[in-house]
Amino acid sequence: MDRHGKATQASTPLYQLKSEFFKTLGHPVRIRVLELLSVREHAVAEMLPEVGVEAASLSQQLAVLRRANLVVTRREGSNVYYSLIDSQIAELLSVARSILSGVLEGQAELLADLRASRPTP
Template sequence: MSTPLYQLKAEFFKTLGHPARIRVLELLSEREYAVAEMLPEVGIEPAHLSQQLAVLRRANLVVTRKEGSTVYYSLTSPHVAELLRVARTILSGVLAGQAELLADLKAAQGKTKPTA
């Protein structure tokens, strides 16, 4: 029996569920990166970065190529970068809605303050 699509999607999103992995994918959305180039950008220990890259490799979201002793990473599909752009758009809308709600709450609070 095959795994339902919704379950596969849930596993996919679990893979994306770590800030370091999202940061790596954002970087790779721009261009190919060597591991050493990613370290200062991601801001985690080399061993942790290696672990996160391994998770992304197992999920077939990134691929590697070796040039001498340098390992370069890139996205397996431009759709990954597109997904990150869509997520940014969704979050921008959510945050804009929250900012509007906060402004409304502050305005309402200003109207109900007792005067001395």
């Protein structure tokens, strides 16, 4: 416990830390930002049209990712560039894509089976 009575990370169960990690990923803008950063470093201005939200909203979501230690920044003149802190984040997104592809394929097969078994009038 810290001096405010809150549990420290060291005493927090791993499953709870994982839950917090996935909650951080639980926003479409944050996922899109991480997808973009999986390809390469981006300036904030570059991400705006790709993400499709207002600058203030993007800034808020980037702050969440920074606090979660998923991204790092560097400043060059008036531009702020973001990059992933670890390439495993890109791998995680790739695994999620693969899992979802399998789920959707299974649903497509089920839909095809349902349509094929539809009684004819």
